Amino acid sequence: MSELRQSPLHAEHEKLGASFTAFGPWNMPLKYGKELDEHHAVRNAVGMFDLSHMGEIWVNGPDAAAFLSYALISNMETVKNGKAKYSMIVAEDGGIIDDLISYRFSDTKFLVVPNAGNTDVVWEAFNQRIEGFDVELNNESLDVAMIALQGPNAAKVLVEQVAEESKEEVENLPYYAATMAKVADVDTIVARTGYTGEDGFELMIYNADATKLWQLFIDQDGVTPCGLASRDSLRLEAGMPLYGNELSRDITPVEAGMGVAFKKKTADFVGAEILRQRLEEGPKQVIKALTSSERRAARTGAEIYAGEQLVGTVTSGQPSPTLGHPIALALVDTAANLEEGAEVEVDIRGKRYPFTVTKTPFYSREK
Structure with missing residues (x-):
């Protein structure tokens, strides 16, 4: 068995006394204290998650939308610039390889975010399906960190750290949309999707900037670090499926209601x-x-x-x-x-x- 990958924020989690668990090929925080406290923090204030285990695959080129429409089950050509779409990628027999989110930044540029344990197989499937499409694939999954702020106060906490020229855009960012903004002078992809049933944002930055943003938000009043245990109870309350539980290669999107x-x-x-x-x-x-x-x-x-x-x-x-x-x-x-x-x-x-x-x-x- 190969050694588990560590998040670029692993040392920060250790400082906070996190207990860890294997999640796909990653060693990620399960909880920092009581998982119930972390759950309630998201429901009542703001919880912060390290999601650096998620994948980031760029699809660039004139045929980016057409390629993703072929590779995924959804029509990606109708996705507007700045918006996101939840979809699935399936095998030839219809079994679900992964459920994922694609963000469209321009007519020729998408960012696809697969689940941690499925990033490698999604990357392989994309490369197998690329023939005939004028696109370039770039896998930055090991170079990009992701921090999520989730909870009713998430927008307030985030906007305070956003550059003045982007504050209004970030505050009014629609659900399932994304934009670029400077957060504490760090170039950041700011997405408003989430997996908790609360308002929230995902911040995608390069690994070198992850610690700066993590420490910035962890020092804010009312922000609680949260692990995978509370993330699971939150997503279940929101009725959201988890790959490996509700979704697998053994069922198709039809059974999954997609x-x-x-x-x-x-x-x-x-x-x-x-x-x-x-x-x-x-x-x-x-x-x-x-x-x-x-x-x-x-x-x-x-x-x-x-x-x-x-x-x-x-x-x-x-x-x-x-x-x-x-x-x-x-x-x-x-x-x-x-x-x-x-x-x-x-x-x-x-x-x-x-x-x-x-x-x-x-x-x-x-x-």
Whole structure:
């Protein structure tokens, strides 16, 4: 087994007493203190995450949009400059290789951000699909750091450090958009996407500038360093899928509820024939949300029953720190016809507990 990669901020995490965990090929902070405190910090103020394990692949050239429309399931040619799009890349058989976000900066320039454990396979797939397209690929994944500020006070904390000429643009940046700005005199890609169910920003900088920005924000009142444990509980409350749990090579975007991404797409793309057929036939399984008034939480792999019939498996589950009761995402058989409000039982260590099918997100901030 190869040695785990370290974030350019690893020494900063050690100073803060972080405990670490393997995440893909990276050694990343799991938590700094109590993960519940970190979770609540994001819900109530500002949490700061090191996301330097995420990939950064530039796609440049006259055919950049056409290439990504072929390589991914979505129509990327309709993405406006300055905006971002969530999509998926699939194998020839339709299985999901990764879910990712693409940012369009100009007619000929995109930045694609894959997940940590999938960056290498996405890079390989892009290179296999490039033939016939006038594009240049540049993988900066090991050269770029990413810091995320998430929470209701994230905009206020960030804008205070943004150069005067960019303050208004950053403060008013729409959701799923990105821009360039100087943050504490550091050239920064500022994106407003997020994975927590809160307002927030991702700051992409070169590794050499990462420590400066991290230390700048960690010294601000109300900013709490947060690890992967709270990131997972936050994304689950927001009903967002995690690759390796809800998403994998064993299911297609149709099962994942992403058929809408290519439903009206006429252009060819990798996996198109199989996915269009699957969409027409309908999925045999779908991702559903479950909630319970009991105390016992369903964990990944727990079996789900409708009466005595096994109808699915929990893909993610834990007690919701914000809501105070167990929540879960699951892959269930469509034949079971489990609509919102349906009652099921989940086998937790040999005993069945009642759960109810609900809708996502489990949590969303009132506007």
